[in-house]
Every structure is written in C-alpha cells, then in structure tokens.
Amino acid sequence: MSSIEAVYEAVLKGNYKEIQDIVKSAINNNISLEDIINKGLSAAMVEVGDKFATGELYMPDMLLSAKAMKTAMEVIKPLLKGSEHISEKGTIVIGTVKGDLHDIGKNLVITMAEGQGFKVIDLGIDVDYQKFVDAIRQYKPDIVAFSGLLTTTLANIPNHIKAIEEAGLRRGIVLAVGGAPVTRHFADMYGIELYAPDASSAAKEFVAAVSAKKA
Ligand code: B12
Incomplete structure (x- = not known):
C-alpha cells in the first residue's frame, strides 16, 4: 500500500489512534502536504460521506473518521504554517x-x-x-x-x-x-x-x- 493509500484507509476506517504515525511516515516518504490533505484525508472523507448516504456507514463511523482527520491535521498544521513566507496580508x-x-x-x-x-x-x-x-x-x-x-x-x-x-x-x-x-x-x-x-x-x-x- 502506498503512503497516500494508507492515509486514505486510516480516515475511512476512523483509525485515529494510528493516523499520526501514518501521516508522519507519508511525510518521511516525501509525499507533499497538499497531496496528503487532498488525495488522502479529504478524498477519504468524500467516500465516508458517500457510504453514509448509501447506508454502508453510520453516524458513529462518520464521527470516528472526522476524529481521524482532525488528529491527522494536528501533525500537518504546524508544518503548513512554517511553509509560507509570513507577512500580514x-x-x-x-x-x-x-x-x-x-x-x-x-x-x-x-x-x-x-x-x-x-x-x-x-x-x-x-x-x-x-x-x-x-x-x-x-x-x-x-x-x-x-x-x-x-x-x-x-x-x-x-x-x-x-x-x-x-x-x-x-x-x-x-x-x-x-x-x-x-x-x-x-x-x-x-x-x-x-x-x-x-x-x-x-x-x-x-x-x-x-x-x-x-x-
Ligand atoms: C464528517 C461529516 C460529519 C461530522 C462533522 C464533524 C465536524 N466536526 O465537522 C458529523 C458526524 C458531526 C456530521 C453530522 C451531520 N452530517 Co455530515 N458529513 C460529514 C462528511 C462525511 C465529511 C465532511 C468533511 O469534513 N469533509 C472534509 C473537508 C476537508 O471537506 P469540506 O468540508 O468539503 O471542505 C473543503 C471544501 O469544501 C472547501 N471549503 C470548506 N469551507 C469553505 C469555506 C470557504 C469560504 C471556501 C472558499 C472553501 C471552503 O475547502 C475545504 C478543504 O479543502 C460529509 C460528506 C461529504 N462528502 O462532504 C457528510 C455530509 C456533509 N453530512 C451530511 C449529513 C446529512 C449530516 C447530518 C444531518 C447527519 C444526521 N442525520 O444527523 C449531521 C448534520 C448536523 C448539523 N446540523 O450540521 C450530508 C449532507 C447532505 C446534504 N446534501 O445536505 C453529507 C454530504 C453526507 C451524505 N452524503 O449524506 N457530518
């Protein structure tokens, strides 16, 4: 499984306990933060929503996926802030x-x-x-x-x-x-x-x- 797929799976399964390590390993494999967010985290949330709409996933599943995404963002957020030249826009x-x-x-x-x-x-x-x-x-x-x-x-x-x-x-x-x-x-x-x-x-x-x- 590629690093991005692992991030995607972790959100889909609501695996908030391991997602930070999975994200860190994707970063170590030189996957860009943008790809981790867009192709991993956000894309998985879309599938979670689709599965909720068709009755394959339920409210508690959606909450766990949301928690996994938020937990992952705790690792990503400080890195994003450092990545741009800051001037009051x-x-x-x-x-x-x-x-x-x-x-x-x-x-x-x-x-x-x-x-x-x-x-x-x-x-x-x-x-x-x-x-x-x-x-x-x-x-x-x-x-x-x-x-x-x-x-x-x-x-x-x-x-x-x-x-x-x-x-x-x-x-x-x-x-x-x-x-x-x-x-x-x-x-x-x-x-x-x-x-x-x-x-x-x-x-x-x-x-x-x-x-x-x-x-
Ligand atoms: C996680 C989730 C929840 C979580 C929310 C947790 C939280 N703290 O946010 C919980 C479980 C609480 C939840 C509750 C409900 N949910 Co909900 N949820 C989702 C889910 C799966 C993912 C949303 C998400 O976080 N996506 C990831 C983020 C990164 O994407 P995003 O929000 O789209 O944001 C991106 C862009 O849109 C954009 N963007 C966002 N905001 C802004 C603002 C500006 C200015 C700009 C420029 C861009 C921008 O940039 C973002 C980053 O790239 C969606 C499915 C989906 N496809 O959206 C359903 C979904 C939105 N939920 C849905 C429903 C029905 C509900 C409930 C009514 C369920 C219920 N029966 O109680 C309740 C509503 C409660 C309420 N009053 O709000 C439906 C909505 C259907 C509709 N057409 O209206 C969806 C589409 C699921 C579905 N397919 O049925 N949900």
Missing part, C-alpha cells in the same frame, strides 16, 4: 453558516489562510446572522467567509447577506463561500465574489482578492 472573518455543525473544511481553510499570512477570526459553527455583523464591526475584515456543508442550511446564506447589508457593512468587504455542495453558480446567485473548491485554492483566491482590493 489582511483579515478574514469566517464561520460555518447558521444551523450547520461541520467544521473540518472550515478549519482547513483557516490553516491555509493563516499559512498565507492572513489574520483569521474564527466564529465557529452554527453562527448566528448577528454574530457575523458584530464581528465585521469589530474586526473590519477584508474578507467575510461562509462555510456550509448542508444543502438545507446553505439556504440561510441570503439571510446572512441581508443582515450584513441591513447593517450597512456590505461595501468594502469581499464575500466568500465554500463547502462540498457549493458551486461557483451558487455563489453567483447571491452575488458572492469569491468561491473556491478546496482550502489551497481558497487561500490563493484570498490573496488575489486582497491584492485586487488594494490596487
């Missing part, structure tokens, strides 16, 4: 939309954005409309980012945007959205400027958006 306020408790993808986006030198204010999960508004007032971010994994609660996005508009805070900020079911088309429907399918491209898009804003 701007401020991002991010949170998972109201009603949604998923945070693994959001946390990965935060890690990558911090690696690019952004100051990131994490509002957590199931974030109320007003909490975003208060955070925008307090931190004056360049980017306000929504993460959403459930199609049902992504329907709350227009309410999030309405609250920001009604507070008179929409101008001057770049809105961003992402999460497995989110598409560019979805972002366009609500006039959201930035969408990215994964954490590495999200970080690149954040850098581009802030440069465009300053130009």
